[in-house]
Amino acid sequence: MASHTPVQPMKPRIPGRGSYSEVLRIGEILRKETVGGILLVATALIALVWANSPASDSYFALRDFKDGYEPWHLELSLGAWAADGLLAIFFFLVGLELKREFVAGDLRQPRKAMVPVAAAVGGAAVPALIYVSVNWASPEAVRGWAIPAATDIAFALAVLAVIGSHLPGALRIFLLTLAVVDDLIAIAIIAVVYTSDIHAQPLLFALVPVAAYALLAQKYRRFFGLKPAAAWLILLPIGIVAWALVHASGAHPTVAGVVLGFTIPVLRSQAPGGPGAGPGLAEVFVHRFRPVSAGFAVPVFAFFSAGVAIGGFEGFASALSDPVAVGVIAGLVLGKPVGIVGTTWLMARFTRAQMDASLKWIDLLGVALLAGIGFTVSLLVAELSFGLGSAANDHVKVAILTASLLAALLAAGILGVRNRHYRRIEADEQVDANQDGVPDVYDQGRGS
Template sequence: MFPSPASLVETSRILALLRQETVGGGLLVAMAALALVWANSPAAGSYTGLRDLRVGYPPWQLDLTLGAWASDGLLTIFFFLVGLELKREFVAGDLRRFGTAIKPILAAAGGVATPALVYLAIAGRDPGLRHGWAIPTATDIAFAVAVLALIGSHLPSPLRIFLLTLAVVDDLIAIGIIAVAYTDAIHPLPLLLALATIGAYGLIAQMFRRFLGDHPAAVWLVLLPIGAVAWAFMHASGIHPTIAGVLLGFTVPVLHHRRDRDSLTGPGLSERLDHQLRPLSTGFAVPLFAFFSAGVAVGGPDGWRATFTDPLTIAVVAALVLGKPTGIVLTTWVLTRVTRVELDPSVQWVDLIGVGQLAGIGFTVSLLVTELAFDPGQTAHDHAKVAILAASIVSAVLAAVILGDRNRHYRRIEDVGSDRDEDASSGPGEEARAGSDEQRQGHGEDQGVLADVDEPRE
């Protein structure tokens, strides 16, 4: 039987909700909290049994636990969307303009280097902990943007663009770190096969509309199987398979000019893939990864005390809560002092401090780096995850306090401006308004010429 119209409408409504940043961030936090409570409850054995349940096909080296399928498999969907977003930013977004991109790019670099240095300064004396230096370097796009969407209704739009670009570049750096620093051995043949498959995927994606049209099922029947094969080869090569997701996203064509969009009857392939996969990522893949990654058994009051006195925990919390905003703001400040680059006139330094604090939310990618840096049986593995959760919550609260106050400040400015506009519009009488109307009609042609001259053209 075919689904009823009512069920289709309800499904569309749910999918639309899952594309919202606030909903995705809420699901992420809820699943992480559920895992943490379950792992520290009397039923903790059932949680670990579920997480460690092995599923797959051993001859293809795909006999993985459910937790590994979530981090290596499902999270690839998230990284594929990151690849799409990076491609759009480089081709059609802010990263294609040097003047706009240089500030968040260098700020992201400072926001990666400073937390790593803070971590090494606190925990680097222990050789067993040094491998976790990259844990506090990442920013969780979904979580950070969700918090900004909740509290930043009146903040300047350049501030949101700065955060998005910062987080995108941050993720790009984190992807490079994962590929280089957390790959033990590389098997050349599977890697070559993975790259060849990714190349074939990109070739088909470039010609997708010409040969396969706009049918929605074509994406799932053609591109998805090829992407799965590329993922399997990348997994066998020894490089973390989420890298395959990023590379696949980079191969998808992006419409980079208005004329390109006008010449087509619908959205481009990049937009279609993002539209179709975004609910799957925010509603299923990332929350499930958080569920299987955040379930750490701390072990009562003594366990909590041991966790938060561990140099590793202190290092991760300090690096995310203090190192991230310090690196971002300090790098931006130095840039404005030694070059002609300046902040957008609508943005104040206190706004930038709030965004830097928001970047201290290092949830998803930080948990992934923890999985790669420490073995699940190590104490450091569990303590690092607790530290990430604690630091992300603290950063979110501090950012909400700073940016919430700034949001109220900008709202008051808007209210004063709207009151002045109302007073000005109610000032002239009917005769004065009629006279001004006649003047506007008399100068109509001149205004039209000026509009044509001033209007930017592509």
């Protein structure tokens, strides 16, 4: 009787190569986010120049101008409207992207998801611990411990798109997953830590439009016979009501964006009804709202949040000497790579995960440094921690901008060298020996 050697389960790779369709999807996201990242940087620079020009009073008057409907707690300044309202669009897409990754993306497989999720947790925890260690003596300053925990998706992906045209797709997938999970952690922190005065009645009322939104999103064809492209016209007003009620409850309204994003159905493959049925609701919403988020919502938020009166070189030096600024810079520039690479190494050392053969640890270090760009969410958490216009918040803004620039430059230096390395060896690889349009490396393990 012949003996059979037991087949050993395949070890998860760090970072996972991902499927070819996933690599193509990430590449498309990178191309779109490049424009958004450029707009983000441009609007932040305009705000900085304006806030430090002779016409600075007009900038702060514009930022602090109030308008809205007071009975629903919506009489907000333009800066608050950008943070509370426009960023809800951004976090709606974060919720959609995260759900898509775990429902239809490569991360629906736990062995592929565990490493980037663990790395995101480490990349949030270590910067927070560094910040706390620097500011331990001041209880008020410790309140900002979550500021260096977040990664800016648009900014980081824009830098990667510019310098990483030949980097392996595995690195791009790893960064996107890392950033999405990172932002989800930040949203959870905002919902739990920075929400103190909750009004139960509007929060309970908010469950009604959220439930209606979820039901209509899941059953829109049955109720209305609508195509996905028309369904958003009905869902959008319901979403706005849910957002307003969450805002009135005292919880940060960006949480409503994430919750509503999670209610949108994500298709595993082709939409029901066959090849002619067209894209699903999630794909339509991403197509419609990503340009609004990357091209308008996030840049406008950056414009109103990044403007800070530095006060020349002396003011700049004074801001960076503040312990809250030191904690933020150390957390983003040092804590992020230590947390991400360290957690990934621990996963490789004590689990069955192993580094993908096509990558080196220096590649992962470059991506981990890139994750130190903590722009959008870090600015939001800073305002929640210290209040708009406070001295501590202004110092933190300077620190966030400085740390994000340092992280981008350090990451660009490493990944730029690695990109040239992969570009040189790319021509020597057998790309499509099977002539099926899919590189051979993605055919490995699929079976014959």
